[in-house]
Amino acid sequence: MEAGKPLHRFVGVGLVALVLLTGCKSGTQPDPQTVSPSPSPSVGHASPSASVANPKPPWPDGGDPVAVVGGKSITRAELSERLFAMYGADMLQELMLREVVRQESERLGITVTEEELERELRKMSEGYGSEAEFYQAMQRLLGMDRAEVREDARYHLLLVKLATRDVDVPESEIRRYYDEHKQEFGAQLRFELSWILTATKQDAEQLFTSLKAGADFGELARRHSIDDATAEQGGDLGWVERTEPFIDEALLAAAENMRVGEAVGPIQTGQGYALLLLRGKKSTPGKNYEDVRDEIRLQLAMERAQSIQQLQRSLLDKYGARVLDPKLKLPVLEESFY
Numbered sequence: 001m002e003a004g005k006p007l008h009r010f011v012g013v014g015l016v017a018l019v020l021l022t023g024c025k026s027g028t029q030p031d032p033q034t035v036s037p038s039p040s041p042s043v044g045h046a047s048p049s050a051s052v053a054n055p056k057p058p059w060p061d062g063g064d065p066v067a068v069v070g071g072k073s074i075t076r077a078e079l080s081e082r083l084f085a086m087y088g089a090d091m092l093q094e095l096m097l098r099e100v101v102r103q104e105s106e107r108l109g110i111t112v113t114e115e116e117l118e119r120e121l122r123k124m125s126e127g128y129g130s131e132a133e134f135y136q137a138m139q140r141l142l143g144m145d146r147a148e149v150r151e152d153a154r155y156h157l158l159l160v161k162l163a164t165r166d167v168d169v170p171e172s173e174i175r176r177y178y179d180e181h182k183q184e185f186g187a188q189l190r191f192e193l194s195w196i197l198t199a200t201k202q203d204a205e206q207l208f209t210s211l212k213a214g215a216d217f218g219e220l221a222r223r224h225s226i227d228d229a230t231a232e233q234g235g236d237l238g239w240v241e242r243t244e245p246f247i248d249e250a251l252l253a254a255a256e257n258m259r260v261g262e263a264v265g266p267i268q269t270g271q272g273y274a275l276l277l278l279r280g281k282k283s284t285p286g287k288n289y290e291d292v293r294d295e296i297r298l299q300l301a302m303e304r305a306q307s308i309q310q311l312q313r314s315l316l317d318k319y320g321a322r323v324l325d326p327k328l329k330l331p332v333l334e335e336s337f338y
Contacts, residue, residue: 092323093330098155100315105158110165112157120153123295126284128239163311164301174296178289185287189242191255192280194235196220196265197227197272204266204273211263217277226272239280251276 063077105111125134138144144152178185194217198204207220218234225231240247242256248269258264258278265275306314323330 089328089330092328096316096321096330097312100312100319100321101155101158101162103319104162104315108162108165110158110161112154112161116157117150117154119294120157121150124153159308159311160298160302162315163305163308164298167301167305169297169300169304173300174293175289177296177300178292184243185292187286188284189256190239190282190284191242191252191278192239193237193247193251193255194218194221194277194279195227195230195237195251196225196235196275197269198224198266198274199226199272201266201268201273204275208263208265208275211275217263217275220275235277248274255281 063075065073066076066079067074121131125131128134128137135146135149138149196204196207196217198207203224207215207224210220211217218236221235222231225235227235230236237247240252242252244252248271250267250269251274254264254267254276255278258276258281260278260281263275263277266273267276
């Protein structure tokens with residue numbers, strides 16, 4: 001699984017759409033009472049003075065082309081209009097929410113320290129082989145560079161602080177939670193795994209024979225694995241903890257006794273029969289009470305606080321957020337962060 005266990009999740013519309021729709025970086029926030037995005041105008045048309053010498057626009061479809069298919073150009077204006085129609089409301093909502101969170105945090109003097117941000121980013125990257133791999137995955141999957149990932153994490157930490165600022169969690173409850181869940185905070189084995197999933201044991205046995213004869217594991221996975229989510233990546237499951245609930249226990253038990261570089265199989269799982277390759281193994285140290293106290297307090301506070309959805313709606317109302325473009329309607333806010 002190429003995922004860690006952060007307290008939040010990233011939101012859905014890509015930054016490419018943001019740049020095309022707003023013409024600005026994600027860190028630039030508009031006033032929620034005056035936001036009025038409109039489709040990007042066509043670019044590349046001749047200026048008035050140029051049109052005298054050349055009355056026809058250089059591109060008959062309007063705007064500079066970003067692609068050509070069978071001699072027909074697709075223009076930047078067409079692309080922008082389609083992105084606006086499909087994602088404009090979602091992106092507008094995101095920009096408005098970030099602005100009201102910024103204003104409310106400033107009003108209350110709530111900030112995120114660098115230490116808090118670094119701690120959250122470390123948690124977010126725990127499910128990856130390294131910090132570099134984490135940022136590479138964010139770039140590949142969400143189009144977010146390092147600075148944008150950090151800004152997104154800071155925003156969501158502010159949201160959590162706003163939601164929990166009036167929630168009191170006694171020290172005794174935090175300590176009791178730690179004592180009752182010590183296994184979660186102890187040393188953990190982690191495996192870097194790849195697999196090939198097949199429908200039948202016979203299929204798995206045939207592939208294992210090919211593997212022993214020198215076939216490449218990743219190539220076999222791409223050609224034969226029935227797990228669509230990992231086949232194209234050569235069966236890569238990424239780094240997973242020994243206690244990972246989303247990986248079949250039979251695979252984790254097998255990995256515990258394997259040597260790095262070893263492949264075994266077939267292994268019967270709830271989804272079929274698998275070949276398993278152990279590409280890495282390491283142990284992470286346990287965490288003492290002080291290491292996880294703030295994390296536990298926040299988790300318990302979130303269970304008692306108003307939902308993030310309720311907080312967002314109340315902030316939009318409080319700061320008089322209005323949509324000025326009649327073509328845009330804010331989607332229903334969903335509890336998609338937790």
